[in-house]
Amino acid sequence: MRGHVILATAALGALAIAGCGSSGSSSSSSGGAGTGAATKSCVASIGMEGPLTGPVATLGQEQLHFAELALAMDNQANKTKISIVQGDTQLNPAQATTVTQQFTANTKIVAVVGPAGSQEVEAIGPLMARAGLAFISGSATNATLTAGKYPTFFRVVSKDSVQGPQDAHYIISNLHPKALMIVDDQEAYSTGLVSAMTPVFTAAGIKVDHESVSQKTTDFSSLVAKVTPATTVVVLPWQVASNAQQLGRNLAQQHKKAVIFGTDGLFSPGTFTINGSYVSSFGPDITAIPADAAIVAAAKSKYGSFGTFGPPVFAATHVVDEAIASVCKSGNTPSRSNVLAAIKTTNEPASILGQPISFGSSGDLTNGKFFLFKINSAGSYQLIPG
Amino acid sequence: MAFFFQELVNGVTNGALYALVALGFSMVYGVLKLLNFAHGDLYMVGAFIGYFVIQWFGGPTALTIPVPLLLLIMFILAAGVVGGLGVAIERFAYRPLRDAPRIAPLITAIGVSFFLENAALLLFGAQYRVYNTADFISLSSGIQIGSVTIDSVQIMVLVLGLVLMVGLRELVNRTKLGKQMRAVAADREAAEMLGINVNRTIAATFFLGSALAGVAGVMAGLLFNQVNNTIGFTAGLFAFTAAVVGGIGSLPGAMLGGLLIGLAQSFVTGYISSTYTNLLVFALLIVVMLVRPSGLLGRAQLQKV
Numbered sequence: 001m002r003g004h005v006i007l008a009t010a011a012l013g014a015l016a017i018a019g020c021g022s023s024g025s026s027s028s029s030s031g032g033a034g035t036g037a038a039t040k041s042c043v044a045s046i047g048m049e050g051p052l053t054g055p056v057a058t059l060g061q062e063q064l065h066f067a068e069l070a071l072a073m074d075n076q077a078n079k080t081k082i083s084i085v086q087g088d089t090q091l092n093p094a095q096a097t098t099v100t101q102q103f104t105a106n107t108k109i110v111a112v113v114g115p116a117g118s119q120e121v122e123a124i125g126p127l128m129a130r131a132g133l134a135f136i137s138g139s140a141t142n143a144t145l146t147a148g149k150y151p152t153f154f155r156v157v158s159k160d161s162v163q164g165p166q167d168a169h170y171i172i173s174n175l176h177p178k179a180l181m182i183v184d185d186q187e188a189y190s191t192g193l194v195s196a197m198t199p200v201f202t203a204a205g206i207k208v209d210h211e212s213v214s215q216k217t218t219d220f221s222s223l224v225a226k227v228t229p230a231t232t233v234v235v236l237p238w239q240v241a242s243n244a245q246q247l248g249r250n251l252a253q254q255h256k257k258a259v260i261f262g263t264d265g266l267f268s269p270g271t272f273t274i275n276g277s278y279v280s281s282f283g284p285d286i287t288a289i290p291a292d293a294a295i296v297a298a299a300k301s302k303y304g305s306f307g308t309f310g311p312p313v314f315a316a317t318h319v320v321d322e323a324i325a326s327v328c329k330s331g332n333t334p335s336r337s338n339v340l341a342a343i344k345t346t347n348e349p350a351s352i353l354g355q356p357i358s359f360g361s362s363g364d365l366t367n368g369k370f371f372l373f374k375i376n377s378a379g380s381y382q383l384i385p386g
Numbered sequence: 387m388a389f390f391f392q393e394l395v396n397g398v399t400n401g402a403l404y405a406l407v408a409l410g411f412s413m414v415y416g417v418l419k420l421l422n423f424a425h426g427d428l429y430m431v432g433a434f435i436g437y438f439v440i441q442w443f444g445g446p447t448a449l450t451i452p453v454p455l456l457l458l459i460m461f462i463l464a465a466g467v468v469g470g471l472g473v474a475i476e477r478f479a480y481r482p483l484r485d486a487p488r489i490a491p492l493i494t495a496i497g498v499s500f501f502l503e504n505a506a507l508l509l510f511g512a513q514y515r516v517y518n519t520a521d522f523i524s525l526s527s528g529i530q531i532g533s534v535t536i537d538s539v540q541i542m543v544l545v546l547g548l549v550l551m552v553g554l555r556e557l558v559n560r561t562k563l564g565k566q567m568r569a570v571a572a573d574r575e576a577a578e579m580l581g582i583n584v585n586r587t588i589a590a591t592f593f594l595g596s597a598l599a600g601v602a603g604v605m606a607g608l609l610f611n612q613v614n615n616t617i618g619f620t621a622g623l624f625a626f627t628a629a630v631v632g633g634i635g636s637l638p639g640a641m642l643g644g645l646l647i648g649l650a651q652s653f654v655t656g657y658i659s660s661t662y663t664n665l666l667v668f669a670l671l672i673v674v675m676l677v678r679p680s681g682l683l684g685r686a687q688l689q690k691v
Contacts, residue, residue: 053504055616057512183660212661216620218610221396222655225389242514242612249611253525254392254535271516 042080042328044339046071046320047087047103049114049124049135050313054090055215056239059265060116063138065303066310067113067317069295074321082324089115091187093123100124104131110339111135111320113313118142119188125150134340136319138312139264141282142192146362152340154359156315156351157282158368160189163263164196166370167235167280171261172204175233179207181258182235183223185215185243193237193263215240224250227258234258239265241272241307248274267308273379283308284371285381289354315351319343388533393656394649399540399609401648402547406602407625408632408640409554410472410595416571416635417591419488420480423495426622427502428472428596432464432603433613434506437515439463446521453522457542457608464600472596473589481585499618506615514614517607543605550598551641557594558637567591571635631671633684642682647671 048067051060064086071084085106087099096115103109104127112128112135115121121140128135129152136154143161145153171177182198184190194210201208209231211223215238224247227234234251236244244266251258251274260277267281285308286292295314299306323342327334348357358366373381407429414422439460444450451459479498483491519539528537558564566587569577578584606621607613628647632639650667658666674682 053507053512055614057507057616058514058614061512210661211659214620214664216616218606218612218617218620219396219400221399222393222652223660225392225396225656240514242516242614245516246611249520249525252520253537255533271514 042078042325042334043082044080044110044324044334045083045085045106045108046317046324047099047106047109047112047114047135048084048317049087049089049096049099049103049112049120050116051091052086052088054088054092056091056116056265059139059239059307059309060088060091062303062306062310063114063116063313065306066299066314069299069302070314070317071321073295073298074318074325078321078325080321080325080328082321085109087114089117089120091117091120093117093119096120097123097127100127104128104133109133110324110334110336111343113138113316113320116140116309117187117189118145118192121145121150121153122188125153128152132336132340134320134323134336134343136316136343138314138316139282139309140189141264142188143196146360146364148362150363154316154319154343154363156312156319156353156357156365158365158370160192160196162368163280163282163370164193165200167193167261167263167372168197168200170278170280170372171233171235172201172206175259175261177206177231177233179209179228179230180233180235181209181211181227181231182237183211183213185236185238185240186212187215187239189239189264190237197235197237215243217243218246220247220250221253223247224254224256227251227254227256229257231258234260236260236262236266237264238262241266241268244277245272245274248272248277264308267373267381269307269379269381270305273375275375275377275379277375278384279373279375279381281308281371281373282368283312284354285373285383286311286352286354288383289352291350291354292352295352311352315353315357318351319346319348319357322346322348389656391531391534393652395534395536395540396656397649397652398645399543399648400651401645402544403602403606403609403621403644404624404628404647405641405644406547406550406598406605407621408628408644409551409637410599411622411625411629412632412634412637412640413567413591413595415629417567417574417588418480418484418491420491421495421626422480422595423492423622423626424475424498424502425595425599426618426620426625427499427506428468428599428618429603429606429621429625430506430613430615430618431471431502432468432600433607433617434510434515434603435464435467435600436460436604436607437517437613440517440522446518449522456522460604461546461601464604465597466600468600468603469593469597472592472599475596476589476592481588499622503615503618510615512614514612517611517613519608519611523608539608543609546601546605550601554594554598555637563587563590627668627671631674631681633678633681636681636683636685639681639683646682 050063089096089099116139118140134152141160143159184194244262262279264281266272266279287296323339324334326342327338351357360366372384411425479494480491566582570584570587628643629640632643651663654663654666
């Protein structure tokens, strides 16, 4: 009996651990027969931090897919042998800290792509700085992250202090609400945007009902009951698109006419399809960028549909890959310090995001911008020019 | 007043779901004194089964069978498969530890919970699967009284929830199996000496409790539209709380606890703010526990000395 108990416990534990986190697992893409320029065998590892499991795993998995895609293409083009070490942060700062400690202790890792959330960057920034390890996020947009606290941090997306006021001004000028409801999802990303938008609304004389729900909430009928006839806009700076879809359904169920205005995580064609809604995103719809056709085709055939969280991580991975390749081209072995230096001098005239990529002294993307979409009756996302 | 009734409907609907899941928690605790933390994940499995049934029959916009038949298949399949899964979990994860210190099956229950959650991640991926209920059950169907809306899915959840709760109560109070379950819950060794097949009774308890969770999962999918591998955690947490507040081991208590939590969430969100929903709901529950430590309908345990 005792043997059975031990066996069962061990088996369950092993299975749970195997499924629970992929921290430390690695995947590599073999180099192809491209016309690459690396002059000798260019071998390096990069870390990839993202919410690979947990409530927003759908975003993290998309980020991982695009990181792997970029790596495969860059390895082939540059004749490099770069591999990815995955770290599952679950969008949790404590988990991100643990993963980062593993990465900083792994001397083969010369740079990191990620993490996804601003709260995670806050947690790991000092660890990365101490280790001299460059890290590039494809989705952390909190404005304070690039205030000089984290000298090895970069991002390939713009920041909340741009997005919040820009979205608020659009709502005021084009949707003309007298009252609106703004709902945060109790994460740093969401509360940061609420803080950036609310003063703009109140300054314009709009009555703001600020609400807050957990990302794990799945029913919004009680919240929607509070939407008055005067409330014509519901602002959702959220990361889970299916939650917004359910809130939209609750609005329709209770015959409420308010328009949903969402951000970033709500860009999910096929999941968030409420007619007449708006989505502001740090990433463009790359399916509408002709130069990205090959990447779009490769991503769709390998991973299926995707939103806007993957392409910026492709861009971030590409920056790291090119930095490593340039170090190798100059005859050096990639290290944290020379890869960091190469990343700082990044100057890509074109990228998957449809804009050049270079970094300011604080790690911000130069001339970063946001994109605004409106969802039509077919559930398609139409880019709003300007 | 209309606002009050709208929140009442919302609260009772959610409360019925919590109550169904809490019943399974309470039943298992009653017979095994085990907090089955994997119970919320069985609800998640039920929700996935409902989703895949919709897909098997053509998807929400192109169903190949009538909607009532679809719903019947969803509920029966979810109840059967999840009930069977509950029995398997009991057989392979909990039964070998039945005489071990109580912490061992508790830890195993947490392990089973992680196992189910991550098995679903590996099998079905991380993305949310959407039922798109409105594509086959119109949002405009249902009852409209003034500005109060009760759609047909809410009505179905309320009616089916009530039927299942009453049915379970009758089963436990009036059938031979129910008597056996009560006997095992009261004193397992004495029940065994009286000729009751304890293993079979416990397996039946797990089947019933898990089947209810499976049905609740399908209801949640229809009502909330979305399912992914993590939805069981929150549902399990609220159901566990409902079971404890109602008096763990007490079936009427689990129902009452579920309804209480659903209503409290709804009214706090509606009349105060969603920001403070969990804070105030759990503060209320702490007060209940301070006044009645064994739960609203629970009985104080006799201390053997």
